[in-house]
Amino acid sequence: MMFLLNTYHLSHYLIGLSHHLLGQNGVGVIPTTMRNINSDPYMIFSAEWPDGKKWFIKQPLQFRINERVSIVNEANVTNQINQIALIRCYAPGYIYSDPVNKILITDYFPDSINLSQKSSIPLSQLLTSSNLVEKTAKIIASFHVHLTKAAKVSVNDSHFYFFKPPFLVDNIAFLNPFLKNEHISFIKRKWLASLILQSQVSDTLLELNQSWRPDFIIHGDATFDNILVHLNGKSIEKIKLCDWEFAGWGDVDWDAAGFFQGLLQAYMDMRINHAILLEAGRRYYNTYISINQFIKFDSFDNWFVKILRLSAVNFLERLLGSSMKIITNTDQSRRLDDRVEFLLTRVLTNPHLLKSF
Numbered sequence: 001m002m003f004l005l006n007t008y009h010l011s012h013y014l015i016g017l018s019h020h021l022l023g024q025n026g027v028g029v030i031p032t033t034m035r036n037i038n039s040d041p042y043m044i045f046s047a048e049w050p051d052g053k054k055w056f057i058k059q060p061l062q063f064r065i066n067e068r069v070s071i072v073n074e075a076n077v078t079n080q081i082n083q084i085a086l087i088r089c090y091a092p093g094y095i096y097s098d099p100v101n102k103i104l105i106t107d108y109f110p111d112s113i114n115l116s117q118k119s120s121i122p123l124s125q126l127l128t129s130s131n132l133v134e135k136t137a138k139i140i141a142s143f144h145v146h147l148t149k150a151a152k153v154s155v156n157d158s159h160f161y162f163f164k165p166p167f168l169v170d171n172i173a174f175l176n177p178f179l180k181n182e183h184i185s186f187i188k189r190k191w192l193a194s195l196i197l198q199s200q201v202s203d204t205l206l207e208l209n210q211s212w213r214p215d216f217i218i219h220g221d222a223t224f225d226n227i228l229v230h231l232n233g234k235s236i237e238k239i240k241l242c243d244w245e246f247a248g249w250g251d252v253d254w255d256a257a258g259f260f261q262g263l264l265q266a267y268m269d270m271r272i273n274h275a276i277l278l279e280a281g282r283r284y285y286n287t288y289i290s291i292n293q294f295i296k297f298d299s300f301d302n303w304f305v306k307i308l309r310l311s312a313v314n315f316l317e318r319l320l321g322s323s324m325k326i327i328t329n330t331d332q333s334r335r336l337d338d339r340v341e342f343l344l345t346r347v348l349t350n351p352h353l354l355k356s357f
Contacts, residue, residue: 013103139241222255259284
């Protein structure tokens with residue numbers, strides 16, 4: 001039976017673990033400070049110990065079944081990667097996991113924000129005046145190479161599941177949850193079906209599925225939400241990735257698409273222009289291929305068109321997921337519709353993405 005953490009339960013829970021986690025000197029020790037960080041659908045606590053150690057403790061809300069399953073996957077994958085002794089290069093280090101109570105404890109990554117959070121530096125400036133793109137490409141390419149090598153020589157790599165394409169050739173199946181959702185008007189559902197079922201979109205989704213190459217261990221969800229950045233003034237000191245529950249065998253382009261999904265959203269919000277987006281693509285591409293030399297990419301032009309389309313699929317899934325909720329704000333609903341139409345008609349089917357869209 002899973003218990004749900006609060007500050008009281010957590011302090012007693014950690015006292016029980018203190019010897020195991022801190023060694024002989026940790027018997028009966030309690031954290032000096034604990035803080036609850038609201039992060040639906042998870043509860044995340046930061047805990048600091050008298051010796052200066054600081055950890056994150058993560059547990060899904062009790063009623064969120066998907067998150068309860070995914071945190072077990074994340075704990076298993078993070079633990080296995082940690083044994084390769086590389087995880088601290090790429091992510092906050094694994095400390096402990098409790099599969100019964102669905103608890104994961106990791107190192108604290110100090111003074112960091114994820115790229116979805118607002119910082120004192122505008123995204124356009126981060127992209128043009130810092131090495132954000134290069135550092136992101138470097139860390140993604142490095143763990144693709146290192147974790148894949150380790151998995152291939154491992155006697156048992158069953159902990160890395162086969163990461164399937166996140167989109168479906170069967171567009172009817174892709175649409176079913178939305179077509180049956182009574183909170184979405186019949187007119188909107190019909191409009192959405194007509195967009196997704198048009199032949200150009202179907203052909204693009206089919207092409208993306210057929211080009212899927214599950215040759216490397218990938219993160220699987222390398223979006224802005226999961227890219228942690230440690231800023232030192234206006235420069236980027238470190239980048240790490242969190243939330244590894246989707247790590248597995250997959251296509252390296254999907255991790256690139258996770259990063260560019262955030263840039264595509266920024267482009268739609270007019271926070272960056274087409275020139276910045278295109279230049280970020282070139283810098284990512286050049287950095288990535290300089291590190292991962294075990295894969296042969298297409299030309300930059302073909303690669304970047306594919307990345308933008310994968311990014312559109314990534315973003316589309318998030319938007320359609322949000323449309324499952326009851327949207328009472330007309331302006332918000334209209335904005336969501338505009339984005340869905342933009343992604344389907346101007347990204348997935350536009351042959352001139354390198355020029356303008």
